[in-house]
Amino acid sequence: MNRxxxxxxxxxxxxxxxxxASHLTIGFLGIETSPRFREPIGRPGGSNTICAAGSSLTFxxxxxxxxxxxxDRPVTKCGxxxxxxxELELIYETVPNPDITVxxxxxxxxxxxFLSDFRSEVVPLKAAIRDLGASGADWPFTKRVVSQYLxxxxxILFPTAGRSTGVMVGMRAKARGLLGxxxxxxxxxxxxxxxxxxxxxxxxxxxxxMWRNLASTRASCQGRIGFGGPKRLALKRLLSRAVQRGRxxxxxxxxxxxxxxxxxxxxxxxxxxxxxxxxxxSTSEILWVRLDLVSELHSTxxxxxxxxxxxxxxxxxxxxxxxxxxxxxxxx
Amino acid sequence: xxxxxxxFVLFFLIVxxxxxxxxxxxxxxxxxxxxxxLFYMSWSVPCLGLILFxxxxxxxxxxxxxxLEGEGQRKLLLVISLVLNLGVLGFFKYTNFFLHNVxxxxxxxxxxxxxxxxxxxxxxxxxxxxxxxxxxxxxxxxRQLQPCQNCRDFLLFVAFFPQLVAGPIVxxxxxxxxxxxRVRGTAEDVEAGLALFALGAVKKIVVSDQIAPHVxxxxxxxSQFDALTLLQGALGxxxxxxxxxxxxxxxxxxxxxxxxxxxxDNFRMPYGALTITEFWxxxxxxxxxxxxxxxxxxxxxxxxxxxxxYLNLMLTMLLGGLWHGxxxxxxxxxxxxxxxxxxxxxxxxxTGSATERLRGVPKLGWNLCSFGLxxxxxLLGWILFRARNLVDACQMVSRILTWxxxxxxxxxxxxxxxxxxxxxxxxxxxxxxxxxxxxxxxxVLVRVLxxxxxxxxxxxxxxxxxxxxxxxxx
Numbered sequence: 001m002n003r004x005x006x007x008x009x010x011x012x013x014x015x016x017x018x019x020x021a022s023h024l025t026i027g028f029l030g031i032e033t034s035p036r037f038r039e040p041i042g043r044p045g046g047s048n049t050i051c052a053a054g055s056s057l058t059f060x061x062x063x064x065x066x067x068x069x070x071x072d073r074p075v076t077k078c079g080x081x082x083x084x085x086x087e088l089e090l091i092y093e094t095v096p097n098p099d100i101t102v103x104x105x106x107x108x109x110x111x112x113x114f115l116s117d118f119r120s121e122v123v124p125l126k127a128a129i130r131d132l133g134a135s136g137a138d139w140p141f142t143k144r145v146v147s148q149y150l151x152x153x154x155x156i157l158f159p160t161a162g163r164s165t166g167v168m169v170g171m172r173a174k175a176r177g178l179l180g181x182x183x184x185x186x187x188x189x190x191x192x193x194x195x196x197x198x199x200x201x202x203x204x205x206x207x208x209x210m211w212r213n214l215a216s217t218r219a220s221c222q223g224r225i226g227f228g229g230p231k232r233l234a235l236k237r238l239l240s241r242a243v244q245r246g247r248x249x250x251x252x253x254x255x256x257x258x259x260x261x262x263x264x265x266x267x268x269x270x271x272x273x274x275x276x277x278x279x280x281x282s283t284s285e286i287l288w289v290r291l292d293l294v295s296e297l298h299s300t301x302x303x304x305x306x307x308x309x310x311x312x313x314x315x316x317x318x319x320x321x322x323x324x325x326x327x328x329x330x331x332x
Numbered sequence: 333x334x335x336x337x338x339x340f341v342l343f344f345l346i347v348x349x350x351x352x353x354x355x356x357x358x359x360x361x362x363x364x365x366x367x368x369x370l371f372y373m374s375w376s377v378p379c380l381g382l383i384l385f386x387x388x389x390x391x392x393x394x395x396x397x398x399x400l401e402g403e404g405q406r407k408l409l410l411v412i413s414l415v416l417n418l419g420v421l422g423f424f425k426y427t428n429f430f431l432h433n434v435x436x437x438x439x440x441x442x443x444x445x446x447x448x449x450x451x452x453x454x455x456x457x458x459x460x461x462x463x464x465x466x467x468x469x470x471x472x473x474x475r476q477l478q479p480c481q482n483c484r485d486f487l488l489f490v491a492f493f494p495q496l497v498a499g500p501i502v503x504x505x506x507x508x509x510x511x512x513x514r515v516r517g518t519a520e521d522v523e524a525g526l527a528l529f530a531l532g533a534v535k536k537i538v539v540s541d542q543i544a545p546h547v548x549x550x551x552x553x554x555s556q557f558d559a560l561t562l563l564q565g566a567l568g569x570x571x572x573x574x575x576x577x578x579x580x581x582x583x584x585x586x587x588x589x590x591x592x593x594x595x596x597d598n599f600r601m602p603y604g605a606l607t608i609t610e611f612w613x614x615x616x617x618x619x620x621x622x623x624x625x626x627x628x629x630x631x632x633x634x635x636x637x638x639x640x641x642y643l644n645l646m647l648t649m650l651l652g653g654l655w656h657g658x659x660x661x662x663x664x665x666x667x668x669x670x671x672x673x674x675x676x677x678x679x680x681x682x683t684g685s686a687t688e689r690l691r692g693v694p695k696l697g698w699n700l701c702s703f704g705l706x707x708x709x710x711l712l713g714w715i716l717f718r719a720r721n722l723v724d725a726c727q728m729v730s731r732i733l734t735w736x737x738x739x740x741x742x743x744x745x746x747x748x749x750x751x752x753x754x755x756x757x758x759x760x761x762x763x764x765x766x767x768x769x770x771x772x773x774x775x776v777l778v779r780v781l782x783x784x785x786x787x788x789x790x791x792x793x794x795x796x797x798x799x800x801x802x803x804x805x806x
Binding site for chain 1: 337338339518519520522523526542544545546548549556561740741742743744745746776779780783784786787788791792793794795796797
């Protein structure tokens, strides 16, 4: 073989081998790669349905089975992991005729710099660029968002690309399995498919684990927090659409005290409140449930990780939610 | 446009695809110059004027130096070049540092001078391209190099995109001859270049970017952690900066090599060094040799007696430290290395050869001691280098030395895994040879497996959001 052909082989064969290994790794470690998520709960039937749209915080934070049972309405859960309004507004359109729409938001998942891994697979590039332009996003952030689309194309060949956290967590879980240790729920990260809420409490975390989680969370949003970008625009559109389709409720979910202490200072808090005020002004028909202001939930006892409520927190939040929905005459 | 971004890959692919279509070498050089400026403009458009201005002045100085015979006039021209380059470096990098220290000194003396903090933009790569340009005029002044006769070639030497923003600091004597005749990357060049680029990407996005958040956490609040965690943080930073910077250098050398250009190595397994002198022969080689040739030797090197040698070493390393940034942390880091280098030189002078003196001690034991001591000095240096301020640095060092057990213990799996991997590579790979060259000699199957492993590491463990390279800020 001449040197040129050998070079071509030396480039193509490793790429082919790596692609194969990458596909096998995804399968072996069971990494979630399909983004769309819609799950019906409660009695079957098309009328008087509740659509619950949000990220994993919404589904860990509230017991939708209970809400479906209390209201005697079918609930359709819709979202993708780490969903933001950008993805939700598109997934929401696939839900047929919701009577009531409940949108879960929080100071965590409305942070513009925290991007869902599945954003590029749900939001068309054209729409993303339009929103980036409309919100006056800076160049580094624009590059970051657009890079997600390139990454999604790369993932056709290498599905593990950009999923290093999933690979590392999966490998650790497999290693624990091989060593005969139980797979810890919190190790695998939150999942929208979690059927049973997690019982663990962050108050039991050793300090090291808390520090590591704070560091990872900071890295995932590159240490930046802002609420004035594409997520804000998408949320406004989502809420307008929800009002058109029926009654709309926004639930502001709480995050854990360590998260607040680390990331939410007065300025950030003010920015977030300004965003909520703007939403209230622009869509006055929206009903609001502020679980983030419930003082009882401001305890590490009720959190499974930095941002997700555990089973105890979920019970409290669900009770308050049902009570509030009744107060607002959304349900009887 | 960092090397690990999609935009750079696209940019580089366009450069590679267009080059063969350019019929003449002249056109190709214009194209490479344009591409290099475009690359720089992706960082900063206004600063392009600065690089163009300093390059044109140094080109003119070089040409004049080639024509003039009178020493006085030649010296004047050299001074013009040095003042310009150091002036640019000083103004953009050190103005605020100077103003701040004048204010601080005045308040220490009981006076009060309210000097403003100027909003000066630091041009990316200013420390690199000014040093590169200065080395040219000094070499021409010393008559060690013929002046470049073509302005475009000189501009390309200064701005060639693989080394423009973070080195390696390429010497004109190494690069300009490569612009004399058309170079094309052979199959070997392309293979070696791609392998180096992939290795650099592994170092950057698999090691450095993955451990960066954990290192950041530890250095952000050292008082919160116990000694073991702080030691882990220092080791983590040692890995982070090595993998970040040597990763960049590998990618830069790899890019150039794919195009058929050769740069010298910038790193050779520095943490395997047994002495601090050896460390500096392996760490940021292009800077350490620059400092040796253009600062240490002109100061007299080791030819003016022991005391002067130690003083020269100290001055060289202090200025080398200051080159990294406008902060007393960097000066102290340089000072520490200066003291260590002088001490090692003194030790060698006193003992003749350390190993000779300790003949009775088994070689492995001696090497381990020597390695441990060197690593200790290097780690201490990195703490000074990375800490937010001197108070933090002192606190971190004292907590480690007193083996403080109060505070959180955070063992980062990423740092521990990276420590294990880098230690293994240092143990298994020859310190003397360039592995990408060695790999080219191996059987094709070995190469396929090696390259597959590199790509697999990138696509499975590469961090998604690559952070800028640490050395960009210098």
